[in-house]
Amino acid sequence: MHVAIAALSRFTSPSGICRHAANLAQSLALRQEIDRVTFISGDWQRYYYDLIAHESPKLEFRTVRIQNSSVARNRWFLYGLPRIVRSMEAGILHLSFPLPSPRTPEYKTVVTLHDLYPYDCPEVFGFPNVYFNRMALRRSLANSDAIACVSSTTLERLNQHFSAREQAKAVVIPNSVPESKAETRMPDRWNTPEFVLMVAQHRHNKNLPLAVQSFAVMVKRKLVSRTTALVIVGCSGPETPRLRQQIEALGLSGNVILLQSLPESELQWIYQHCKLFLVTSRYEGFCLPLVEALRAGCNVVCAGLPVLREIGGESCFYFDPATADPGEVTNAASQALTKGNSHTAADLQRFSFEAVGEAYVHLYQSLTGGNVQPARECVRA
Numbered sequence: 353m354h355v356a357i358a359a360l361s362r363f364t365s366p367s368g369i370c371r372h373a374a375n376l377a378q379s380l381a382l383r384q385e386i387d388r389v390t391f392i393s394g395d396w397q398r399y400y401y402d403l404i405a406h407e408s409p410k411l412e413f414r415t416v417r418i419q420n421s422s423v424a425r426n427r428w429f430l431y432g433l434p435r436i437v438r439s440m441e442a443g444i445l446h447l448s449f450p451l452p453s454p455r456t457p458e459y460k461t462v463v464t465l466h467d468l469y470p471y472d473c474p475e476v477f478g479f480p481n482v483y484f485n486r487m488a489l490r491r492s493l494a495n496s497d498a499i500a501c502v503s504s505t506t507l508e509r510l511n512q513h514f515s516a517r518e519q520a521k522a523v524v525i526p527n528s529v530p531e532s533k534a535e536t537r538m539p540d541r542w543n544t545p546e547f548v549l550m551v552a553q554h555r556h557n558k559n560l561p562l563a564v565q566s567f568a569v570m571v572k573r574k575l576v577s578r579t580t581a582l583v584i585v586g587c588s589g590p591e592t593p594r595l596r597q598q599i600e601a602l603g604l605s606g607n608v609i610l611l612q613s614l615p616e617s618e619l620q621w622i623y624q625h626c627k628l629f630l631v632t633s634r635y636e637g638f639c640l641p642l643v644e645a646l647r648a649g650c651n652v653v654c655a656g657l658p659v660l661r662e663i664g665g666e667s668c669f670y671f672d673p674a675t676a677d678p679g680e681v682t683n684a685a686s687q688a689l690t691k692g693n694s695h696t697a698a699d700l701q702r703f704s705f706e707a708v709g710e711a712y713v714h715l716y717q718s719l720t721g722g723n724v725q726p727a728r729e730c731v732r733a
Contacts, residue, residue, distance in 0.1 A: 633673075
């Protein structure tokens with residue numbers, strides 16, 4: 353079976369969608385049922401070569417040279433992508449996120465649905481852009497042969513916003529989040545012995561202001577010392593100016609460190625050495641950093657969103673996302689630091705390359721008429 357993965361997007365540095373695409377490619381390359389994986393990205397996305405292991409002879413890269421603009425990308429999705437997939441005679445086209453690719457009889461199309469942000473969090477896109485995002489989402493789901501929701505929460509949101517036709521095509525397959533095999537390394541010029549960590553892009557749904565406010569309360573209540581830092585790892589975005597203003601207004605300029613595009617070895621070191629890990633999101637479709645934090649043994653405090661409870665179970669300490677109260681976040685942090693986490697490796701096996709790869713092979717075979725074997729993580733809606 354030959355699978356083509358469409359990973360071309362506007363991003364010029366790694367994001368959650370980028371890491372999903374990279375992990376998907378590696379999980380498929382491990383499967384004996386998969387003969388070839390072709391990974392298609394833009395020529396501005398060279399970082400994929402660092403995200404993806406190159407050991408597998410099944411995996412090949414295809415770089416597209418177009419302008420990184422909305423018009424050029426959408427034109428390529430509609431015309432260039434189908435032409436490439438037909439020329440390489442792939443049996444499956446896997447869209448790493450919803451994009452407006454046309455329906456064609458020559459191959460089957462699977463799309464990963466990460467979230468319903470165009471409906472649940474329109475502020476991320478702004479107006480009137482959100483209406484174009486909704487149109488693109490509807491077209492992508494309508495033209496796909498199967499929809500892989502990254503969580504049961506995402507599936508529930510799809511069922512509320514889309515018709516029975518889309519619901520019938522939906523399955524739940526979580527993101528694969530491998531255990532890091534890279535040697536950890538302290539970032540250069542690191543002089544922060546004690547720190548609270550958050551890994552998130554600077555976007556509205558991540559609710560970074562709550563994280564900063566809560567950290568200020570932690571310092572005031574002496575839950576953490578005045579020399580403790582809040583480290584936020586994530587790409588700059590629409591919320592960056594507001595975030596910087598808030599940090600300065602609270603007098604935390606010397607205590608908050610903003611980082612992005614860290615090598616895997618340094619990111620894993622930061623996970624392993626943080627005093628506390630925060631997730632303050634208003635909305636999430638999955639939360640890849642939460643899985644990584646649990647893998648690293650972090651003490652985790654996060655919003656009690658259904659999807660975060662779905663991932664973290666009893667391993668995290670939760671606060672009510674509806675109140676968004678820094679004092680309540682601080683209370684949860686106090687419990688986490690006192691009691692510590694209680695997760696086990698078995699809790700996270702469902703996110704492994706092996707489990708997710710098996711689920712996708714099961715889904716592909718069901719579309720192509722292949723020999724379908726039971727899969728642990730492929731749940732038909």
